[in-house]
Amino acid sequence: MATNASLAKLFAPTGTLRASINLGNPILANADPATGAPFGVSIDLAKAFALRLGVPLELVVMDTAGKSVQAVNEERADFGFFAIDPVRGKEIAFTAPYVLIEGCYLVREESPLSTNEEVDQAGRRVAVGLGSAYDLFLTRELKHAEIVRAPSSPTTVATFVEQNLDVAAGVKQQLEADARQRGGLRLLPGHFMVIRQAMGVPKTRGEAAADALRAFVEEMKASGFVAEALARHGIEGAAVAPPG
Structure with a gap:
């Protein structure tokens, strides 16, 4: 099994873990009206994953899903948060969904x-x-x-x-x-x-990276982290996805 150190090299070759964040879906991310800082379920998951790998986190913030996907496809971001779709799946390895919308x-x-x-x-x-x-x-x-x-x-x-x-x-x-x-x-x-919101990593990073991200999502669902994040941010109408 890959260690956190080896996974950190796969996910963050620049030394910083870059998360593609889409502000176009208010269930997952929003911008603070006073400061402009992004917050939401996807940001909480990104922070938890960076902590797991032991690397600093950079949020690559986009205003549409299309731009967010493009950032990961072009490896200007190391992973992101997307609705699962076969078109996107040509370049991105998805986890099972963590939220259903x-x-x-x-x-x-x-x-x-x-x-x-x-x-x-x-x-x-x-x-x-x-x-x-x-x-x-x-x-x-x-x-x-x-x-x-x-x-x-x-x-x-x-x-x-x-x-x-x-x-x-x-x-x-x-x-x-x-x-x-x-x-x-x-x-x-x-x-x-029903939109299946998942995390995704470029397929070029290999199966070890994809498997690690899938395992992380399952752990976050099972531990109650995703449910607690939805409640903390006052999100209604979105359900935690079942085990993948």
């Missing part, structure tokens, strides 16, 4: 849509955040509706409103918050996907 649809109050199944029809236009898990998933799944990509996940509802689109797709909690703020909007019942 619902992906939902948002419409206007007066919309004729009442179910998720009604969305995929010709003439419907669906807003998604560019490069997000929803973008990747719906690009594969929607056969008739048109996808309109907002610059980022947090701007999805603004794009939906400004361009008079039919549906916005995203994290349930973000959509609920936007609906409360703007008014005149509602979520369709249920969800169109």
Whole structure:
């Protein structure tokens, strides 16, 4: 079994462990409005992993999932926090998920849509955040509706409103918050996907690194660390994933 010292060399060849953090998913990370410092479940996990390896931590902060993935693919970051997706999996070795999040649809109050199944029809236009898990998933799944990509996940509802689109797709909690703020909007019942949020490392780092990260995630779930982090940051609607 690889030692912490040997793993530290695999994960942090520069001597500092660089974690790619996506601020586009408020369930996992947010920025302090006063200081701009990132905080959240993903930051807590990154700190715990750096402590485990005995190396200093650097947060590589991005505003979208796509940029966060790119940072790891280009090895400008050593690992990151992403929704599992086969497109991303070509370059990144994922752990099992540590958190499960619902992906939902948002419409206007007066919309004729009442179910998720009604969305995929010709003439419907669906807003998604560019490069997000929803973008990747719906690009594969929607056969008739048109996808309109907002610059980022947090701007999805603004794009939906400004361009008079039919549906916005995203994290349930973000959509609920936007609906409360703007008014005149509602979520369709249920969800169109369950997002499996995991940690990931470039496949170029080898199986030992991937296995170590997988074991770390399982330990963090089993010990209650993930559940405690969700509670500490006041996150509702996200569930700790079952053992991998």
